[in-house]
Amino acid sequence: MAREIMAKALPSEGKGVKVFYGEFVNEDYVFGYISRLIYGESGIQNIYILENKFWGRMLFINNNLQFTSRDEFIYHESLVHIPMQSAPEGKIKRVLICGGGDYGAAREVLKYPYVEEVIIVDIDPRIPKLIEEYFPELLPENPRDPRLTLITEDAYVLVDKYVKEGQIFDMVIVDSTDPDIGEAEKIQELSHALFGIDFHQKLLKICPSGIVVQQCGTPFTMKNILLGVYKIYQEVYSPKEIYVYRANIPSFGSDNAFIMRCPFRDPHIPKGKEIASTLYYDFSVHTGSFALPKFWKEILYP
Amino acid sequence: MAREIMAKALPSEGKGVKVFYGEFVNEDYVFGYISRLIYGESGIQNIYILENKFWGRMLFINNNLQFTSRDEFIYHESLVHIPMQSAPEGKIKRVLICGGGDYGAAREVLKYPYVEEVIIVDIDPRIPKLIEEYFPELLPENPRDPRLTLITEDAYVLVDKYVKEGQIFDMVIVDSTDPDIGEAEKIQELSHALFGIDFHQKLLKICPSGIVVQQCGTPFTMKNILLGVYKIYQEVYSPKEIYVYRANIPSFGSDNAFIMRCPFRDPHIPKGKEIASTLYYDFSVHTGSFALPKFWKEILYP
Numbered sequence: 001m002a003r004e005i006m007a008k009a010l011p012s013e014g015k016g017v018k019v020f021y022g023e024f025v026n027e028d029y030v031f032g033y034i035s036r037l038i039y040g041e042s043g044i045q046n047i048y049i050l051e052n053k054f055w056g057r058m059l060f061i062n063n064n065l066q067f068t069s070r071d072e073f074i075y076h077e078s079l080v081h082i083p084m085q086s087a088p089e090g091k092i093k094r095v096l097i098c099g100g101g102d103y104g105a106a107r108e109v110l111k112y113p114y115v116e117e118v119i120i121v122d123i124d125p126r127i128p129k130l131i132e133e134y135f136p137e138l139l140p141e142n143p144r145d146p147r148l149t150l151i152t153e154d155a156y157v158l159v160d161k162y163v164k165e166g167q168i169f170d171m172v173i174v175d176s177t178d179p180d181i182g183e184a185e186k187i188q189e190l191s192h193a194l195f196g197i198d199f200h201q202k203l204l205k206i207c208p209s210g211i212v213v214q215q216c217g218t219p220f221t222m223k224n225i226l227l228g229v230y231k232i233y234q235e236v237y238s239p240k241e242i243y244v245y246r247a248n249i250p251s252f253g254s255d256n257a258f259i260m261r262c263p264f265r266d267p268h269i270p271k272g273k274e275i276a277s278t279l280y281y282d283f284s285v286h287t288g289s290f291a292l293p294k295f296w297k298e299i300l301y302p
Numbered sequence: 303m304a305r306e307i308m309a310k311a312l313p314s315e316g317k318g319v320k321v322f323y324g325e326f327v328n329e330d331y332v333f334g335y336i337s338r339l340i341y342g343e344s345g346i347q348n349i350y351i352l353e354n355k356f357w358g359r360m361l362f363i364n365n366n367l368q369f370t371s372r373d374e375f376i377y378h379e380s381l382v383h384i385p386m387q388s389a390p391e392g393k394i395k396r397v398l399i400c401g402g403g404d405y406g407a408a409r410e411v412l413k414y415p416y417v418e419e420v421i422i423v424d425i426d427p428r429i430p431k432l433i434e435e436y437f438p439e440l441l442p443e444n445p446r447d448p449r450l451t452l453i454t455e456d457a458y459v460l461v462d463k464y465v466k467e468g469q470i471f472d473m474v475i476v477d478s479t480d481p482d483i484g485e486a487e488k489i490q491e492l493s494h495a496l497f498g499i500d501f502h503q504k505l506l507k508i509c510p511s512g513i514v515v516q517q518c519g520t521p522f523t524m525k526n527i528l529l530g531v532y533k534i535y536q537e538v539y540s541p542k543e544i545y546v547y548r549a550n551i552p553s554f555g556s557d558n559a560f561i562m563r564c565p566f567r568d569p570h571i572p573k574g575k576e577i578a579s580t581l582y583y584d585f586s587v588h589t590g591s592f593a594l595p596k597f598w599k600e601i602l603y604p
Contacts, residue, residue: 028336254552291590
C-alpha cells in the first residue's frame with residue numbers, strides 16, 4: 001500500500017480532453033500538469049477535475065489545487081488527528097466542519113468511535129456530489145454514518161444561527177480554500193469570511209472550551225496568510241492556547257500550515273489511542289508536526 | 303530577514319535570455335519557471351543557472367534543480383547540523399564532503415569552532431567557480447578559512463586513495479546529485495557510484511567510528527532512491543546505527559530524505575551548543591526531523 005503511494009505513475013482511464021494545465025504558485029513559478037480535464041464547471045466557484053498520471057485525480061477550485069487522490073490523506077489526517085489527539089481521549093463528541101464538503105475531514109473524524117455528531121457545512125452543493133462520483137475514497141468508511149449531517153449553507157451564516165441557538169461544539173474544523181488576503185484577486189474567494197475576526201468571535205461562542213483548527217496554506221511559496229490568521233487567533237482566543245503545526249502535502253509543494261486553538265495542555269503530546277487506519281499520521285508525526293522552521297517562528301513569535 | 307524569505311518575489315537584474323524552463327518531477331508533472339537563463343554550459347555535467355522572480359538564482363545540473371538562492375539554507379542546514387549535533391560536542395574534528403563543490407555544506411560545518419579540517423572533493427571544477435560568481439552567499443563566512451581544502455577529483459577515487467593511506471575522518475557528508483537508480487536515464491549521473499555498496503565499504507574504512515550522512519532525494523515525487531540506499535547502509539554499517547530524517551526544501555516540492563549512519567546514541571537529541579546563525583535549523587527542528595510519515599516507515603521498516 002505505502003509503496004504504491006510513492007514515486008509511481010497511476011493508470012489513466014483515457015477519458016476527457018488532454019490539456020497542459022498550469023497553476024501559478026508564485027510569480028513566474030508554475031506547477032504544470034499534462035492531464036485529462038475530466039470535469040469543468042463555472043458557478044459560485046470554478047471547479048475543474050483533472051486526471052494526471054502521477055497525481056491521479058486532482059480537484060481545483062478557482063484554479064487552486066484543493067487535493068489530489070494520491071496525497072489528500074496527508075492533508076486530511078493532519079487537519080483532523082492532530083487536534084483530535086491533542087484533546088483528552090473521548091473529549092471531542094460534537095464536531096462542526098466549516099467547508100470540507102469533500103468529506104475528507106469527516107472521514108477522519110468519524111474514525112473515533114466516541115465522536116457522536118459531525119456536521120459539515122459547505123456553501124457549494126456540487127462538491128459533495130463530485131466527490132461521490134470522482135473521489136469516492138474520500139467518503140467515510142460508512143458513507144451513511146448516522147452521526148454525519150451535511151448542510152449546504154454559508155458556514156458564516158450557519159455559525160451565526162448556531163450562536164443565536166446557543167449550540168455548543170467540542171471541535172470546529174475550518175477546512176476551506178485559501179482566502180484572498182494581501183493580493184488583488186479577480187475572484188473573491190468564498191472562504192474569505194472564514195478567516196476574519198468576526199467569524200472567530202462567533203466560533204468562540206459555539207466552541208467556548210473546545211478546539212478550533214484551521215488550514216492556513218503554504219506560507220513559503222503561496223499566499224502568506226499564516227501570520228494574519230495567527231494575529232486574529234491571538235485577538236480572539238487566549239494567546240496561550242494557540243499553536244501552529246505543519247505537514248508536507250507533496251502536491252502543495254512546501255509545508256502547509258495549520259493553526260489551532262487548543263485549551264488542553266501539551267497538545268504536542270498525543271492523548272488518545274492511536275488510530276490504525278492512517279497512512280501518514282502516527283504519534284511520532286504528531287509531536288514532530290509542532291517543530292516549526294526557525295524562520296516561521298521568527299515571523300510568528302518575533 | 304525571515305519575512306523576506308517567504309512568499310515575496312525577488313528583484314531581477316534583467317540579464318540573460320528569458321525562457322520558460324520546465325523540470326519534469328514525475329510523469330506528466332512539471333515544475334515550470336519563467337526565468338532568465340543567465341548561464342548555460344555542457345561538459346561532464348550540463349549546468350544551467352536561471353534567475354527567477356520568486357526563487358532568485360537556481361542551479362540546475364543535468365536538468366535537475368540543485369538549489370535556489372531562496373531556500374538552499376534549508377537543505378544545507380539539514381544536511382549538516384543534524385549530524386553535527388547528533389555527535390557529542392567537539393567530537394567532529396575532521397570532515398570530508400563528497401560532492402558539495404557549491405560550498406554550502408562546508409559553510410555550515412565551518413560554523414563549529416572545534417572543527418579542525420574540512421575537505422571538499424568535487425568532480426566538476428566549474429561548480430566552485432560558478433558559486434563564487436553567481437552564488438557568493440554559499441561561501442563560508444571566511445572564504446579563505448584555513449581549515450578548508452577544495453580538491454577537484456572524483457570522490458570515489460579520492461576515497462579509495464584515502465583508504466590506502468589509512469586516513470581517518472570523523473564525518474563524511476555525501477552531498478551529490480541524485481543517482482539514476484531504477485530509471486533509464488540518458489545522462490549517466492556522475493554521482494552514481496556514491497550511492498553504491500563499494501563506496502560505502504570504503505567510507506566505513508576511513509570513517510570507522512564517525513558519522514556518514516547522505517542526501518537521498520524526495521521519495522514521494524521523484525526517484526525513490528531512499529529504500530535502495532537504506533538497504534546498502536544496512537549491509538555496510540551496523541543496522542542499529544542507521545537513521546533517516548527529512549526536511550522540506552520548498553523548491554524540491556515534497557520532503558527531502560537524508561540517511562545517516564550515526565554510532566552515537568539518541569541522535570534525535572541534539573548534543574552541542576545551538577548555532578545562532580541558522581535560519582531553518584534549531585533544536586526543536588532537529589528532533590522533529592526524525593519523525594517520519596507512517597508511509598515512509600512502512601517502506602523502510604516493513
